[in-house]
Amino acid sequence: MTANQETRNFFVVGLRDAHALENQALSLIDRQLDRSESYPEVAEMLRQHRGETEQQILRLREILTKLDESHSGMKDVALSFVGNVAALAHTVADDEIIKNSLANFAFENYEVASYRSLLTVAEAGAFAFATSLLSQSLNEEQAMADWIGSNLPALTTKYLSLRSHGMQADR
Numbered sequence: 001m002t003a004n005q006e007t008r009n010f011f012v013v014g015l016r017d018a019h020a021l022e023n024q025a026l027s028l029i030d031r032q033l034d035r036s037e038s039y040p041e042v043a044e045m046l047r048q049h050r051g052e053t054e055q056q057i058l059r060l061r062e063i064l065t066k067l068d069e070s071h072s073g074m075k076d077v078a079l080s081f082v083g084n085v086a087a088l089a090h091t092v093a094d095d096e097i098i099k100n101s102l103a104n105f106a107f108e109n110y111e112v113a114s115y116r117s118l119l120t121v122a123e124a125g126a127f128a129f130a131t132s133l134l135s136q137s138l139n140e141e142q143a144m145a146d147w148i149g150s151n152l153p154a155l156t157t158k159y160l161s162l163r164s165h166g167m168q169a170d171r
């Protein structure tokens, strides 16, 4: 196999992994949307990011289509890190909102890292058509990761306050 073919294959596998990852992101978000009644600011960001995630999936499909590759037949995300993060976000705990935020922070940063790596492969393989699409998704993931990180102190303070007033704080 030539170096060009190697790069192309690696790119396709990475794109399919990202596609599976984004689908996992949708289910993580959907579950949390119904479970953040006391935190409408979080629900709003999740809703917004759900829309972005749908666009990210379409972008990945567009790139795969241009490469003449399908997005089906992709393997399940058996990546143990992602599985563990997803499991963490499915924990029902009395600090569920906090646990979810920690898991979301890890998940979004994983997505940031994935897109950064994909962009590097796109450049290495001279897949110029893909770079602006991937950059757009990278910027959205970075913005979401930044928001989750910077909102964490306020979220934690609100959680403690609701709890100490005997109000619903878990979600």
Ligand SMILES: [Fe+2]
Binding pocket: 025, 049, 053, 108, 111, 141, 144
């Ligand atoms: Fe994301």
